[in-house]
Every structure is written in structure tokens, then in C-alpha cells.
Amino acid sequence: MADTPMVAAHHVRLGSNSGQSMTRRDGIAKVTGTATYAADNHPENLLHAVFAGASIARGRVTSLDIEAALAHPGVVHVMTPDNTPALSQDPDQKTTPFTARIDVLQNDKVRYAGQPIAVILAETLEAAVEGARLVKATYDSDQARIGFDDGEAFDPEAVGISTPPKFSTGDFEGNRKKAALSASVEMETPLQYHNAMEPHAVVAEWDGDHVTVDMPNQAIGLAKPGIANYFGIPPENVTLRSPYLGGGFGSKAVLFGPQMLGILAAREMKRPVKLALKRDQMFGPVQHRSATRQSVRYDMDADNNLLAFEHKANVSTSSFDNWLDGAANAGLSLYATPSISVSHTGTRFDTGTPGAMRAPGIATGSAVIECAIDVAAEKAGMDPLEFRLLNYAEKDPSNGKPYSAKALRECYKAAADSFGWKDRPLKPRQMRDENGLLTGWGMGTSIFHAPFFPAKARAVLRKDGSARAETSGADMGQGAWTALWQMAADGLGMAADDIEFDIGHSDLPDGSVAGGSAHTASAGGALFAAGNDVIRQLAEIATQDKDSPLFGAGNERVLGENGRLFKAEDPNVGESYIDILQRAGIEEIEGRGRGNRDKASTETYAMFSHGAVYAEVKVDPDLFQVRVTRLVGAFAAGRIINPRLAQSQLTGGMIWGVSFALHEEGMHDKRTGRPLNNDFAGYHIPVLADVPHLEALLVDEDDPHVNDLGVKGVGELGITGTVGAIANAVWHATGIRTARYPIKIEDLLKGAQALGA
Numbered sequence: 001m002a003d004t005p006m007v008a009a010h011h012v013r014l015g016s017n018s019g020q021s022m023t024r025r026d027g028i029a030k031v032t033g034t035a036t037y038a039a040d041n042h043p044e045n046l047l048h049a050v051f052a053g054a055s056i057a058r059g060r061v062t063s064l065d066i067e068a069a070l071a072h073p074g075v076v077h078v079m080t081p082d083n084t085p086a087l088s089q090d091p092d093q094k095t096t097p098f099t100a101r102i103d104v105l106q107n108d109k110v111r112y113a114g115q116p117i118a119v120i121l122a123e124t125l126e127a128a129v130e131g132a133r134l135v136k137a138t139y140d141s142d143q144a145r146i147g148f149d150d151g152e153a154f155d156p157e158a159v160g161i162s163t164p165p166k167f168s169t170g171d172f173e174g175n176r177k178k179a180a181l182s183a184s185v186e187m188e189t190p191l192q193y194h195n196a197m198e199p200h201a202v203v204a205e206w207d208g209d210h211v212t213v214d215m216p217n218q219a220i221g222l223a224k225p226g227i228a229n230y231f232g233i234p235p236e237n238v239t240l241r242s243p244y245l246g247g248g249f250g251s252k253a254v255l256f257g258p259q260m261l262g263i264l265a266a267r268e269m270k271r272p273v274k275l276a277l278k279r280d281q282m283f284g285p286v287q288h289r290s291a292t293r294q295s296v297r298y299d300m301d302a303d304n305n306l307l308a309f310e311h312k313a314n315v316s317t318s319s320f321d322n323w324l325d326g327a328a329n330a331g332l333s334l335y336a337t338p339s340i341s342v343s344h345t346g347t348r349f350d351t352g353t354p355g356a357m358r359a360p361g362i363a364t365g366s367a368v369i370e371c372a373i374d375v376a377a378e379k380a381g382m383d384p385l386e387f388r389l390l391n392y393a394e395k396d397p398s399n400g401k402p403y404s405a406k407a408l409r410e411c412y413k414a415a416a417d418s419f420g421w422k423d424r425p426l427k428p429r430q431m432r433d434e435n436g437l438l439t440g441w442g443m444g445t446s447i448f449h450a451p452f453f454p455a456k457a458r459a460v461l462r463k464d465g466s467a468r469a470e471t472s473g474a475d476m477g478q479g480a481w482t483a484l485w486q487m488a489a490d491g492l493g494m495a496a497d498d499i500e501f502d503i504g505h506s507d508l509p510d511g512s513v514a515g516g517s518a519h520t521a522s523a524g525g526a527l528f529a530a531g532n533d534v535i536r537q538l539a540e541i542a543t544q545d546k547d548s549p550l551f552g553a554g555n556e557r558v559l560g561e562n563g564r565l566f567k568a569e570d571p572n573v574g575e576s577y578i579d580i581l582q583r584a585g586i587e588e589i590e591g592r593g594r595g596n597r598d599k600a601s602t603e604t605y606a607m608f609s610h611g612a613v614y615a616e617v618k619v620d621p622d623l624f625q626v627r628v629t630r631l632v633g634a635f636a637a638g639r640i641i642n643p644r645l646a647q648s649q650l651t652g653g654m655i656w657g658v659s660f661a662l663h664e665e666g667m668h669d670k671r672t673g674r675p676l677n678n679d680f681a682g683y684h685i686p687v688l689a690d691v692p693h694l695e696a697l698l699v700d701e702d703d704p705h706v707n708d709l710g711v712k713g714v715g716e717l718g719i720t721g722t723v724g725a726i727a728n729a730v731w732h733a734t735g736i737r738t739a740r741y742p743i744k745i746e747d748l749l750k751g752a753q754a755l756g757a
């Protein structure tokens, strides 16, 4: 792909499809049940796999009695470490920062509760489930260590995806000494377990040394070589199909043990195998959000300008791997300050390994930073919005770079106006509603990186005027089937309804990771460029063809739209794509594309999406039950491809903010290390009644530097800012700040006692 054009030639304007609030193009398939998720595949001769999980969190399996399981009707085999072959790559060996150490029956070690210790294969799902229940294990068990006070502390080498654990800039100590005021907050955030609607599932079928895998996946280009390494086959021998995901949020970007066990079982049994996780199996082997213990401090001068920002985070990981949420890096580029000191430490828990979860690092860090900045405003005697505006960062405080674009001021204003923020009393406990409920208003700033990944795409225009565009990209519910389709159609200068479009399998050009809020920019940029490459070739043909009205127009002077090529300066002069191709006798034109971000731009600019979120809560003055009654956000994320879907992503993120602030908490039994609330009865997430009024406003932002098309992401932006906004609203209603998330009734009651309220 050496001659793939890097820069779009702009033969086509992004805009006739993009910018429209098209409804989901996969919507009908989803609501009629014809969209095929991984577990919907039922190849002939299928075996069902169910794994038995460890009932201890740390130690060894000393014996496994599988007789009863094997004797159960329908059970055909039980895989244990005794009969499971070694994988070609040691599953504890890491090949990329995206690789997790996984548990695949390679030894007798137990590293977390629920870890797979045996896999039962049966003719029916029922038999496999019953077989798993009949496996009897004995253990040599050590005391589980879960929690910051019990786990083993260490100094990490990196946090997040290869980010340094410590950073400082400016005269931090000197500035601290000069400070007139300071505000600090200490808070903990809990383990949060990934619980997409669709639990991880795999259906695998081998044909010789070729394997076809149906598996929800956010990064087909990484998964394909990953699977190949584990099984000792060339990557081209892996076909991976992932047309639909029932949510990903980071948990489906890497490969996990259960999925590899399904593929391994299919190879062993020489039959297709399906392994689909049950809800309770989501609480261990497939990644979660690190727990954190954080402290944030802001120091100010006598005029309330920030002088120093300090953020320390102690972050959980597992006993056997090193993913650490980069919580203390969340504020590096947020508020203007001449000096910064951030640092991470790690603590090993006997849990599965954490990993990326919607806005990894930023969600946890922002949840505490936004409280600290509110406390700073309170100490300064200022309105929280005025204080944030006073300390507005015109340049990235961590490195002095200008922002590629930053319409945060406009976001603050748009959402404040819609919310009615100007009527907010400065002091807490000033507002009651007609039912006597304490009412509070709080705010937070949203921020998320705007990364860009090297995606590839292909487009084809045929002489009958039909066209096709494709990339391996992933729709995990965020709307890639629609937004990427719009960009692909714009690249080809055609209506979305007039092109074929395909994503979600490994035969297509690598669409890169659907993650980091970068998929629309990256895969969409590639699709646009691929279509544009087709039109560039078509323009070459037409402008050199004496019989074309475009003859001699010059390649750069023509545009394509609605299947017609025309002169830029005189749109009446032109002809259809079909006429050009048929006259030239060309069957089809193939275009290749990659989106582009200018290298110099990356070095020159700090690139982020921004937003502002305002929350209203109502709190029962006696029982301290908290309800979020209104959330209003405004967000700026460059060019918005599909406003309806962007708003859906943003409100989804805001709802997760409600979840973080008030609901979610993974709990483990201290003695056994087992999860205590591994179902939706015990692991609370918001329902519609928990989010009565939600607004996500989109603020125009022209970002000329972030990439060719000025597109940023919105997937992770909405959760940041929202969590702190809710905590700040709870403080404004009650005068109480709790020391941990989620904000709980018992902590508010204790706070009320301390206040004498």
C-alpha cells in the first residue's frame, strides 16, 4: 500500500451526507432481530463450552474431579490444565501494550476468583452448564488481598497505554510556597466492572490450520495477529467476523482468556465451539476499571489564579499484569497553571486485570479534579463557573502548546444558559423544591484527547455507477455503520443510499481500533480518502478525454457529487460517473485511502475535545437519597458527522457519569476475594428513571489542525465532567462532600451528623 495517497485531494466535499442526522442504517436489522451478534451463530455440529470458575482468589488448584461432569449426559469432554496443550505463545508474554496476560488452562495457578479452571464441552448448553457445576476442585489457598489497605504496593513503570507515571513542570515547590490559598480533596473510586449489554462471546470453527472466529471486537487489526500468535498460524489463516457489538467501551479491544479457550476447544474437538459468558462471568476475566485512591490539590495566589496543581493517584491492578488507570494524568491539560506535579503508585489486588473502560484515566481523574476545583472556587468565594473561566487554559499547561481548537468557553456559556446557572446561589443548602427536597447545582469540565490512528480503507466505483466502500471498522453501538457510511459516501461523491458499505470483518482493510474516541476520525478519514482516490482517478480520465465536457479542466478543478463530476467554477459543465467510465471502457476504479494527520500539527498543537456539564440534584433532607433531576452538557468536538448519533454518544457518556457518581461499585468479599454483586440486582447501573432530563448541546468548532477533515471524537467525552458535576451538585444541595464514589446515603448521613444538619 506504498502508493496510498495520504492527503485527500479534495475532489469531493465532505458535507452532503456528513453533517446530516441520518438514522442508524443498521437500526432496522437491530430492531427486527436480523443483526447477527457473535453468539447468534450456530454452525452445524456445534459444541457448547462453559467454563468452571475458581472459587478462591489466590492460590493453586490441587485437584480437579471431573468424573461426575464427564458422566453427565451430553458432556463430551472436560478441558483441564492436565489435558490442554500449550499455546504457541505463552499467554503471560506480552507482545504489545494492548496485550493482556490471560488465563487459558496452562497451569494450576489461581490469580482471581472466577478464573477459568476447566472448560466443559457438551452437545447442549444445558449439559455444559450442568457439567461446569459438577466439577469439584480442591485448592491450596492463600489469603486474598483486595483493597488499597490489603494489596501489595509498587511503583509502576507506566500507566494507561505506555504513559509515564510521573510528570512535573514549572517551579512547583516555589509556587506552593507563594500560595495565598489552597484547596485539596481526597477521594476514592471503586472497581467498576465492564457490563456491556452483550457479554463477550466466541464461536470458532477450524478448517485445517485456518480458523473462522465470530467474536465482538473493537480492533480486528490487532486481534487477527493476536489470535494467530496464540495458535501458531499465520495471520492470514484467521478470519474474524464482528459485524455488530452489543457495546464495547474498551473491553472488546483486547483478547481475553475465555475467548481464546473457545478457539482452543474448537481446535481440540475438531468441531465448531461456542463459548458465551454469563453475566456473572463479566466480573473477572474480561477487564474492569481500576479502583483509585486520589488526592488533588490546587494552590492559588491572592487574585485566585492557580499557581500549582498536584495530583496523586494510587491505582489498582492485578497480581499478574500491569494495567493501571492513568487517573493522575487527567488534569494535565485542563486548567491554566504554571506548575504541575502528578504521580501514580500502584497496588496489586487479587482480581482480574483492569484495562481500558470508557475514558480510561480521564473519567476517574476528572471525577476528583472537578471536586477539587470546586473547593478551590469555594475557598476563593467565587462562582464555580467564574473561577473556571478565570483559570481558563489558553495553552496546554503541561507543555505550552496551543490547542488545535478549543471552544470550551462557548460550551460553558451554551450549557449554562440552557441550564439557568446564573440564578445559582453561591452557598450550599440554599435551595429547596416544592416538596422540601434539598436542591443543588454543580458543574464540571469535560475533556478528552483527540487521537488519530492509521486506518485504511478501500473504495470501488463500477461502470454501472454502483460503488462500494469498506474498512474493517467496528460498530459497537456508537454508530459506525452510519457515520462511517456517510463519510464513505461523501468520499465517493454519492448519496449514502447509492453505495454499498461494509465493515466488521478481517478480510477488509484494517480500520484500526474503535477506541480512544478516534474511530470516526481515523476510519472515517480513511474511507473518505479512499473514495476521493477513486474520484481523483476518474477526474484524470475525464479531463484527458476529448469527448468529455470536462476535457482540459485540469484534475484539481473538478468536483464530484451525486454521481456526477463537474467543473468547480461552473457546476453546469460536467457529466455522470457512468458516462465517463463507459466511454473509457473501464470496468471499475479502485481507490485506497488512509486518513491523515499532519506530523507537524501533532508536534505543534495540543488536541482535545471539550465540554461543560451542569447537574441538578435533589436530596431528601432526612434520608439523603440523591436523585439527578437535570443534566445539561454542551460539547465541542470539531466537525460533527452525525449530530443525532453524536448526541446519543454524549448522553450515553453522561448517563455513565450518573452511574459512576451514584451507582456503580464492584464489591468483593474480603475473606474469599469473590465478587459479591456480580449481577444486575447487586451491581447498580442507572435505569431511565435515574436520568429524567438530559441535554447534550453541540457547539460549532472548526479544528483546522486535528486531521484533514477536522473530525474529533465524542465517545468518551460525556462521562468526564459529569461525575464531578453531580458530586458538586450534591455538595451544593447538602454542604457535604463524601470521600468516595459512588456517593452513598450512609456517607451523606455521616456527613450530615458532622455538619449538625
Ligand code: MOS
Pocket: 218, 248, 249, 250, 251, 253, 356, 357, 358, 359, 360, 514, 515, 516, 517
Ligand atoms: Mo475505549 S475505553 O477507547 O473503547
